[in-house]
Amino acid sequence: MKKLFLFFIIFLIGCVSIPRKPYISLLPSYQELKKFCQENKLDYSFNTLDDIIYLKTKGKDIRLLLDSSIVFFNGCFFSLKNAPFYEEGKIYIPLDLKKIISKKLPSLKLEDFSTKTVVIDPGHGGKDPGAISPWGLREKDINLKVAKLLKKELEKKGFLVYLTRDKDKFLSLKERVKFAKEKEADLFISIHANFNRNRYIRGVEIYYLSPYFSQKLKPFYLAKKERNNYSLKFWKNLCYRNNSISKEFANCLVEIFKEMGFKVTSKRAKFYVLKYGYVPAILVEIGYLSNYYEERLLRSARYQRQVARAISLAVSLLNDQYEKLAQK
Ligand SMILES: [Zn+2]
Known part of the structure; x- marks a missing residue:
């Protein structure tokens, strides 16, 4: 009898179906592309080859990239809070695009937007060896080697590249960030190698700044640090931009590493070099010195x-994407 009762209860629960809404409708900051264009009297087209969404009307030429918060509007770059995305055959547009179209937010304009100047930061150095593998390999040496190779690769592709250190020299985190600011870097890439007590853990890890920290706390910090030389709004926009480009860069790099057969993950973090730079930044942990297999790889020139090739490819892909957006 008890069993029958239990069966009846389970049957009842099974009958109560919870209505499921697609999660997209739960995003108030988005609108479906067709609807957005109808409401704003825009014509649209979508280029599936390079993921560019064109929105046009008299006097307005708007170009968006799928999964990117960078917008090209009437010859200038702007930054959105969210990125347009594709889901089940439909494209969704972030609603803050309206503010840009109606020119209500001119401060979101990105002056001299480019990803041509890159600062590479080989972690540690001098008195700070970083992690040391059980077989004696020092992190600072590997970081520098990969950073130099990356510099070469990027220079071949026409980027302007600076290294925070090009020899075995100690640099504070503050000095590294200051260097990036002085060189007016468009991208900051910090190179590190990982270590864990668990020797089985391995893989590449890519870190970008946590959006919460970037959007809620960093503008206040920067405004205070710079003695309010610019408005808080200026810093907020700068942080939005840096955060979205860092994230796009990290995503792009994950895809490339995956395609090249690497074990890779991306994570949000609050590392100093990500937090206090004024530019889009990522930190790449290129492998585990504590893992026997990966330590061997880290030693090899081929690895x-x-x-270096994977990272340089991600930089040039990101740059190409933004350049395509601005093409006539
Ligand atoms: Zn390190």
Whole structure:
């Protein structure tokens, strides 16, 4: 009898179906592309080859990239809070685009937007060896080797590249960030190698700044630090931009590493070099010195070249994407 009762209860629960809404409708900051264009009297087209969404009307030429918060509007770059995305055959547009179209937010304009100047930061150095593998390999040496290879790769592609250190020299985190600011870097890439007590853990890890920290706390910090030389709004926009480009860069790099057969993950973090830079920044942990297999790889020139190539490919892909957006 008890069993029958239990069966009846389970049957009842099974009958109560919870209505499921697609999660997209739960995002108030988005609107479906067709609807957005109808409401704003825009014509649209979508280029599936390079993921560019064109929105046009008299006197307005708007171009968006799928999964990117960078917008090209009437010859200038702007930054959105969210990125347009594709889901089940439909494209969704972030609603803050309206503010840009109606020119209510001119401060979101990105002056001289580019990703051509890159600062590479080989972690540790001098008195700070970083992690040391059980077999004696020092992190600071590997970081520098890969950073130099990456510099070469990027220079071949026409980027202007600076290294925070090009020899075995100690640099404080503050000095590294200051260097990036002085060089007016468009991208800051910090290179590190990982270590864990658990020797089985391995893989590449890519870190970008946590959006919460970037959007809620960093503008206040920067405004205070710079003695309010610019408005808080200016810093907020700068942080939005840096955060979205860092994230796009991290995503792009994950895809490339995956395609090249690497075990890779991306994570949000609050590392100093990500937090206090004024530019889009990522930190790449290129492998585990504590893992026997990966330590061997980190020693090999071939692996170092592969890592440098993957990162340089991500930089040039990101740059190409933004350049395509601005093409006539
Ligand atoms: Zn490190």
